[in-house]
Amino acid sequence: MKLRETPSACPSLWRSLPCPPAELRLDLVLSSGQTFRWWESSPGAWTGVLGEHVWTLRQDRDRLWYTVYGKEENGHPAEAAMLDAAEMEQILRDYFQLDVGLPALYRAWGAADPHFCKVAKDFPGVRVLRQDPVECLLSFICTSNNHISRITAMIERFCQAFGRRLCYLDDQAVHAFPSLSALTGADTEERLRALGFGYRAKFVSGTARAIAEGLGAEGLRALRAVPYAEARRVLCTLPGVGAKVADCVCLMALDKAEAVPVDTHVWRIARQRYGAVLGGRSLTPRAHQEIGNFFRGLWGSHAGWAQAVLFCADLRKNQELARSRDQGKQGQDSPGDVTH
DNA sequence: ACACGACCTTCCGC
DNA sequence: AGCGGAAGGTCGT
Numbered sequence: 393m394k395l396r397e398t399p400s401a402c403p404s405l406w407r408s409l410p411c412p413p414a415e416l417r418l419d420l421v422l423s424s425g426q427t428f429r430w431w432e433s434s435p436g437a438w439t440g441v442l443g444e445h446v447w448t449l450r451q452d453r454d455r456l457w458y459t460v461y462g463k464e465e466n467g468h469p470a471e472a473a474m475l476d477a478a479e480m481e482q483i484l485r486d487y488f489q490l491d492v493g494l495p496a497l498y499r500a501w502g503a504a505d506p507h508f509c510k511v512a513k514d515f516p517g518v519r520v521l522r523q524d525p526v527e528c529l530l531s532f533i534c535t536s537n538n539h540i541s542r543i544t545a546m547i548e549r550f551c552q553a554f555g556r557r558l559c560y561l562d563d564q565a566v567h568a569f570p571s572l573s574a575l576t577g578a579d580t581e582e583r584l585r586a587l588g589f590g591y592r593a594k595f596v597s598g599t600a601r602a603i604a605e606g607l608g609a610e611g612l613r614a615l616r617a618v619p620y621a622e623a624r625r626v627l628c629t630l631p632g633v634g635a636k637v638a639d640c641v642c643l644m645a646l647d648k649a650e651a652v653p654v655d656t657h658v659w660r661i662a663r664q665r666y667g668a669v670l671g672g673r674s675l676t677p678r679a680h681q682e683i684g685n686f687f688r689g690l691w692g693s694h695a696g697w698a699q700a701v702l703f704c705a706d707l708r709k710n711q712e713l714a715r716s717r718d719q720g721k722q723g724q725d726s727p728g729d730v731t732h
Numbered sequence: 733a734c735a736c737g738a739c740c741t742t743c744c745g746c
Numbered sequence: 747a748g749c750g751g752a753a754g755g756t757c758g759t
Contacts, residue, residue: 425754536755542742543754590740595756634756655754675755676734703754 409481411456414495416488417517418451424704425540426521426644428531428547429569439561441551443483445475446558446566458484461559489522492697501691501698507665508691508698511705518701521644525612526603527569528645533595533632535640540707549587550596554580572609575600595632602630620648635680643696651696652684657706658699659683666690 422430422438430440439448446461462474475483485491494517502509534543534550554570575597577583584593603612607626615623623646627638636655642648652658659675662668662683670682684695691698 532754533756535753537739537753538741538755539743539753541753546741585740588741591738591756592740632756636755640754653754656752657754672734674735678733707754 406457406459407477407480408455408457409484409490410454411451411488411490412454413451414498414516415490416451416456416494416519417515418449418456420515420518420704420708421488421521422449424518424707425535425543426700427523428540428544429527429551433561441558441566441568442487444558444568446561449484456484456488461561487522489519492519492694494519497694497697498701501701504692505690505698508702512701515701515705515708518704520649520697520700522647523645524569525615525641525645526572526609529603529612529627529630529633529637529641530570530596530600532637532640533599534589534592536592536632536637538592546587546589550584550589553583553587572600572604576604592632598631599633616647620650623648624651635677639680639684639696643700649694649696650688652687652699653696654680654683657703661702661706662686 418438419432419436422440423432427440430438433439433448437448437450439446441447448459448461450457458480460475460480498512498516502512530550531543531547534546538546551567551569552565554574555567556571556574558566558568560566580597580600581593584596587593589596603609607614615626620642623642624635624638627633627641628635633641636653639651639653642651643653654662654675656675659679662670666686668683668686670679670686672679687699688695
């Protein structure tokens with residue numbers, strides 16, 4: 393048994409900032425497929441990695457509470473730069489984009505769209521995160537033809553295998569999201585396959601290499617300052633990145649609030665709820681364009697944010713449905729639970 | 733330009 | 747008890 397080289401996280405102070413539920417619902421935002429790196433460490437408390445630090449967040453009636461785990465003296469002091477209160481608050485305000493007032497946007501979307509109004513009533517506080525571009529890009533490459541529970545497990549193994557270890561929490565090591573330089577080895581694809589990435593192994597390793605040898609992490613981040621169409625075009629040149637993944641990265645990491653990721657869910661919503669006769673029978677590039685334009689026309693400049701609300705609501709309702717199905721099954725199934 | 737099928741793996745339903 | 751189908755798609759034909 394190897395001794396720990398990294399100390400356990402030491403307890404630290406809780407701080408808070410004003411933040412009502414209409415502005416943010418942690419549970420909806422952190423567990424609905426925008427990010428895959430937060431877990432509910434205890435009821436109402438969400439733990440995850442943000443900006444190379446491990447955080448736990450919770451909220452009460454009108455405040456967002458947060459704490460950052462530090463390291464003990466004998467850890468790696470150079471990397472364990474402690475944050476002061478102002479820095480912590482700034483990181484959170486940036487990540488949750490708290491300068492964007494959500495209630496006013498909900499009102500505008502609801503006024504323009506009765507269906508949004510109806511759905512959003514039960515799902516306040518769903519906002520778009522401003523994520524790290526590399527993490528967002530590589531994560532969403534993993535979402536193709538996949539489901540959230542498996543994506544989450546894959547990303548976790550990915551971080552454990554390639555990410556720097558930050559601290560221990562309840563005896564579990566917490567790792568940073570891998571850096572590009574950690575992914576440029578010749579055996580990366582093979583290792584990803586061993587981690588169960590399937591055909592996505594080639595895409596993740598290929599895109600990591602392309603970014604590392606091309607734009608760099610800074611260049612990718614700099615796409616925040618170029619127009620949506622330009623950023624989207626650049627992203628679509630990367631292996632494993634099509635219209636849907638590019639739009640996810642544009643929306644959730646590159647400040648393109650108008651980007652509307654069109655997946656099978658959104659396509660179905662567009663047809664069922666809006667009777668949109670857009671595109672043909674399949675999600676062609678033209679269909680993506682038309683559906684995106686349709687929602688931008690309906691919701692305006694923050695159409696991607698509105699889409700995030702509907703997506704979240706759709707996801708939660710399906711989860712609710714599955715739960716009630718399971719409940720019903722338990723009641724009527726044979727009591728014999730014996731395995732032969 | 734569009735329609736197909738393949739692609740890894742896991743989970744769920746019949 | 748196994749098999750088919752689908753899961754926040756993308757790529758080549």
